Amino acid sequence: MRHQLCAIFAVLLLVQAANAQKSGFKTDIYELVTPYEGSGKKRTATYTECVDWYRGLQKQFPNVCKLDSIGLSDGGSPIYVCKIRSASSNPKIKLLINNNIHPGEPEGTDASMLLARELLTSPEGAQLLGKIDLHIICQYNVDGSQNQSCCTRANQDGPDNQGFRGNARNLDLNRDFIKCDSRNARAFAQYFSAGKFDYFIDNHTSNGADYQYTLTYFHTRPEKLLPVLQPLLQTLETYIKPELQKKGWPTAPYVETMKTVPDSGIHAFWETGRYATGYAALHHCIGYTVETHMLKPFPQRVEATLAFLRVFMQGLANQHNASVQVHDYLKRFHSRKLQQPIVEPIQHVLNTGKWDTITFRGYAFGYKQSKVTGLPRLYYDTGKPWIKPIRYYRYFKPVDSVVIPRYYILPWAWGDVYERLKLNGVEIKQVGQDTHMLVRVSYIKGFETSKSPYEGHYLHHSVQTRDTLMRVQIRRGDWLIPLTQSNHKFLAAVLEPRAPDSYFAWNFFDAVLQQKEGYSDYVWEDKAQEILDSRPELKALFMAKKVADKAFAGDAWAQLSYIYHHSSYYEQSHNRYPVYRID
Numbered sequence: 358m359r360h361q362l363c364a365i366f367a368v369l370l371l372v373q374a375a376n377a378q379k380s381g382f383k384t385d386i387y388e389l390v391t392p393y394e395g396s397g398k399k400r401t402a403t404y405t406e407c408v409d410w411y412r413g414l415q416k417q418f419p420n421v422c423k424l425d426s427i428g429l430s431d432g433g434s435p436i437y438v439c440k441i442r443s444a445s446s447n448p449k450i451k452l453l454i455n456n457n458i459h460p461g462e463p464e465g466t467d468a469s470m471l472l473a474r475e476l477l478t479s480p481e482g483a484q485l486l487g488k489i490d491l492h493i494i495c496q497y498n499v500d501g502s503q504n505q506s507c508c509t510r511a512n513q514d515g516p517d518n519q520g521f522r523g524n525a526r527n528l529d530l531n532r533d534f535i536k537c538d539s540r541n542a543r544a545f546a547q548y549f550s551a552g553k554f555d556y557f558i559d560n561h562t563s564n565g566a567d568y569q570y571t572l573t574y575f576h577t578r579p580e581k582l583l584p585v586l587q588p589l590l591q592t593l594e595t596y597i598k599p600e601l602q603k604k605g606w607p608t609a610p611y612v613e614t615m616k617t618v619p620d621s622g623i624h625a626f627w628e629t630g631r632y633a634t635g636y637a638a639l640h641h642c643i644g645y646t647v648e649t650h651m652l653k654p655f656p657q658r659v660e661a662t663l664a665f666l667r668v669f670m671q672g673l674a675n676q677h678n679a680s681v682q683v684h685d686y687l688k689r690f691h692s693r694k695l696q697q698p699i700v701e702p703i704q705h706v707l708n709t710g711k712w713d714t715i716t717f718r719g720y721a722f723g724y725k726q727s728k729v730t731g732l733p734r735l736y737y738d739t740g741k742p743w744i745k746p747i748r749y750y751r752y753f754k755p756v757d758s759v760v761i762p763r764y765y766i767l768p769w770a771w772g773d774v775y776e777r778l779k780l781n782g783v784e785i786k787q788v789g790q791d792t793h794m795l796v797r798v799s800y801i802k803g804f805e806t807s808k809s810p811y812e813g814h815y816l817h818h819s820v821q822t823r824d825t826l827m828r829v830q831i832r833r834g835d836w837l838i839p840l841t842q843s844n845h846k847f848l849a850a851v852l853e854p855r856a857p858d859s860y861f862a863w864n865f866f867d868a869v870l871q872q873k874e875g876y877s878d879y880v881w882e883d884k885a886q887e888i889l890d891s892r893p894e895l896k897a898l899f900m901a902k903k904v905a906d907k908a909f910a911g912d913a914w915a916q917l918s919y920i921y922h923h924s925s926y927y928e929q930s931h932n933r934y935p936v937y938r939i940d
Contacts, residue, residue: 428544432500432525460520465560468662500525515655534636550782569718622748691843702755762938796937
């Protein structure tokens with residue numbers, strides 16, 4: 358026997374094995390014991406243990422279960438996915454579950470192993486697999502999973518072994534989906550875009566406030582989805598919460614407090630494309646992020662995650678026909694080119710003037726003197742639970758939009774951007790010959806940049822642009838990107854510079870922000886005078902600015918620079934965003 362098991366657990370496995378025998382499966386119950394169970398529910402499966410366990414599962418069920426690598430991590434280890442698919446020829450819903458993106462939050466790893474065993478050893482599982490193709494990324498952040506200690510999660514109750522959030526390059530992979538700095542993200546993007554998944558679950562543990570719930574979660578914001586997908590999300594939501602409540606797992610929206618504590622109200626999380634569910638939405642996939650509460654015991658968190666996965670899969674099975682119809686609809690129609698320009702929102706803010714009232718289970722809170730600092734500190738009194746209505750702010754409003762063109766043109770020089778587009782399944786054609794075209798271009802008027810590095814970048818924000826029509830040279834080999842009904846949301850999110858997670862925001866185009874040519878002031882003085890003498894309209898503007906702006910009038914360099922920037926000597930490419938649009 359591989360592990361010493363308690364009698365109750367052995368009985369349960371024997372029952373599962375008996376069910377599996379009735380279903381035509383052959384199984385050795387001891388080979389299906391997970392490392393989590395074998396440790397007395399104190400430890401999470403290590404990377405090696407997890408992979409070995411899934412290899413054993415594949416050996417037991419070779420016709421239904423297959424373990425594959427989708428690519429290498431930054432540290433050089435394979436990232437494995439377990440595919441569990443029945444031989445049924447019926448159309449299936451495709452579900453992807455992602456685990457250990459943050460390896461200190463490992464409940465999904467252990468819950469998914471328990472789920473896989475249930476699906477393969479029970480009649481109920483066989484019924485679900487007749488409708489759902491399940492893909493489980495065993496441990497996505499392989500490097501962080503291998504970097505274990507007792508103490509990476511200072512505010513968390515177990516497990517005894519905890520992985521580390523950063524990967525081998527110290528990247529947080531739940532901030533890397535758009536920028537794809539890591540090998541992990543590149544492997545994921547290629548697998549995800551090729552897989553055309555209908556639903557996606559990313560498993561996590563929360564940080565923050567204390568409250569009674571073990572299980573909270575959030576889903577893709579409906580505003581980010583195509584209209585045809587929104588009813589599927591709504592139907593799923595009407596099933597999940599009551600069913601979890603019925604099974605003893607009351608739940609609430611992921612807790613983002615308006616102020617310090619839940620009493621102040623909570624608000625929905627707006628996930629841009631850097632995050633898992635925000636990225637999924639850009640590929641027309643309904644995403645869910647599970648967040649179990651850090652202060653609840655580890656076994657309780659694993660069981661809550663498993664309960665969510667069970668209920669979620671049953672909810673998918675219930676709406677199988679509708680999901681398959683939507684999948685077929687997207688496959689048939691959404692590769693079509695956009696026939697006319699449309700307006701696409703690219704930035705949203707929380708509408709604090711509109712909210713719902715929900716019943717919430719929290720704890721009384723207060724402040725007392727800290728024994729460490731001697732200053733007031735927050736505490737929650739778990740001996741004083743409460744159930745009362747609080748405000749839930751879940752409505753967002755667009756604050757910036759763009760007109761989606763019929764085509765983008767990306768010059769061949771920007772290969773890093775091209776590679777990321779291809780990883781995400783964007784179809785791109787090359788221009789066959791040199792030409793000049795009238796296109797819409799953007800100039801960067803202004804932006805702000807974070808003062809500290811964020812995930813390996815100094816992220817731009819508050820970007821302002823000025824659009825103009827311009828005839829530019831298009832070279833043979835430049836890339837022509839047609840906008841379609843399926844790719845326009847993704848392309849707007851990454852190629853429109855004002856979008857919060859655009860490739861411009863992530864510094865891929867910073868080279869255009871630096872002026873390459875200039876002048877020596879003592880030489881330019883004479884040419885500047887010649888330009889003013891030959892262009893009376895410019896001279897009038899120049900003189901007016903000197904009168905209106907005292908600082909300008911006292912700054913010789915600023916005046917010479919003003920004339921230079923309004924002359925033919927100033928390079929047109931400075932601050933010109935190098936992605937062009939054909940409307």
